[in-house]
Amino acid sequence: MVNEQVLDERLAVLEAARPWSPRVIAKLEGHIRTADDEALFRINPLTFAKDKVLAEDEVIDLLLHATVCRLFRMDWLLLCPKCSCVVESFSSLQGVHNRYHCQLCQSDFEAVLDDFIAVTFTVSPDLREIAFHHPEQLSAADRFFKVGGTRDGRLPDGTPFVEVQRSVTRAVIDLPPGQSSWLEADASEGTVVGLTLEGRAAVLYPIEGPPAAEPQHFEVVFGEKVRKHTARKAAPGRLSLHIRNITSELGTFILAVLPPGMEVGPCPDPLCAIPYGQAAAHHPDFSRPVPLRGDPRERRDRRSRHHPFVYGSEGLDCSLREDR
Ligand SMILES: [Zn+2]
Numbered sequence: 400m401v402n403e404q405v406l407d408e409r410l411a412v413l414e415a416a417r418p419w420s421p422r423v424i425a426k427l428e429g430h431i432r433t434a435d436d437e438a439l440f441r442i443n444p445l446t447f448a449k450d451k452v453l454a455e456d457e458v459i460d461l462l463l464h465a466t467v468c469r470l471f472r473m474d475w476l477l478l479c480p481k482c483s484c485v486v487e488s489f490s491s492l493q494g495v496h497n498r499y500h501c502q503l504c505q506s507d508f509e510a511v512l513d514d515f516i517a518v519t520f521t522v523s524p525d526l527r528e529i530a531f532h533h534p535e536q537l538s539a540a541d542r543f544f545k546v547g548g549t550r551d552g553r554l555p556d557g558t559p560f561v562e563v564q565r566s567v568t569r570a571v572i573d574l575p576p577g578q579s580s581w582l583e584a585d586a587s588e589g590t591v592v593g594l595t596l597e598g599r600a601a602v603l604y605p606i607e608g609p610p611a612a613e614p615q616h617f618e619v620v621f622g623e624k625v626r627k628h629t630a631r632k633a634a635p636g637r638l639s640l641h642i643r644n645i646t647s648e649l650g651t652f653i654l655a656v657l658p659p660g661m662e663v664g665p666c667p668d669p670l671c672a673i674p675y676g677q678a679a680a681h682h683p684d685f686s687r688p689v690p691l692r693g694d695p696r697e698r699r700d701r702r703s704r705h706h707p708f709v710y711g712s713e714g715l716d717c718s719l720r721e722d723r
Pocket residue numbers: 479480481482483484501502503504505506664
């Protein structure tokens with residue numbers, strides 16, 4: 400449901416912000432009114448431009464101005480270069496750390512800003528409320544694939560890598576605080592993988608040897624954060640996982656069986672994940688440096704080592720701070 404008064408007021412400000420090409424504002428308004436919830440969550444400007452047959456530069460400008468007008472909120476996504484999952488999301492770049500750890504493929508990385516940070520736009524909740532404003536109310540599968548993942552990680556043929564991940568997934572379940580859950584799966588070959596979005600359990604069971612006569616039982620604890628997969632061999636046959644959430648928070652657990660030869664993580668062409676860096680590099684609104692955490696000299700070094708631009712704009716940061 401769109402708040403008509405809020406839409407009218409903010410669109411009027413957006414329209415007056417600068418001259419726009421014909422139909423640009425109308426297409427944005429139509430999208431806000433009629434798109435499904437997912438299409439208003441973390442909009443990638445380049446994808447939006449392509450879908451609506453608009454110029455990329457103008458769409459980037461449009462969404463930046465629309466953020467200042469509070470039609471949208473901006474999210475910085477730190478993506479894993481290996482599996483293209485969303486490692487973290489931030490309301491501004493100032494929250495980004497230099498080093499980060501992917502909870503799914505259990506790999507450590509240095510943040511290389513131009514490659515692995517994507518800027519996206521989500522409709523403001525007081526303009527139109529969408530399910531993704533309340534991730535805790537989403538299904539476990541939507542939370543895992545749509546909030547914890549992105550469709551911007553693509554194979555060379557354009558298939559979102561998240562679809563490959565879905566295709567090998569056997570189950571995605573909620574782990575209620577303090578409770579136990581059971582999952583069963585049949586696997587004749589490959590690797591059984593159990594992961595959590597929260598990084599509190601990560602298991603890897605290569606299937607090897609002669610078939611098991613009885614179901615094989617595995618205990619999995621969702622507790623302290625883990626930094627690597629717990630590996631244990633399993634035989635072909637039925638696997639039964641008993642997963643205990645010993646924390647006071649809701650968890651999301653995924654069970655997948657990877658076919659032989661497929662590893663945890665690697666998107667075959669991971670750099671497809673972030674087309675946005677290149678576009679932002681050419682856009683004047685992204686030219687004002689935003690300081691990263693850490694040692695100032697190191698920050699300067701990092702900037703000069705990578706690209707001459709750092710994302711961010713003072714006006715947008717101010718508007719976001721006021722908004723929160
Ligand atoms: Zn990863």
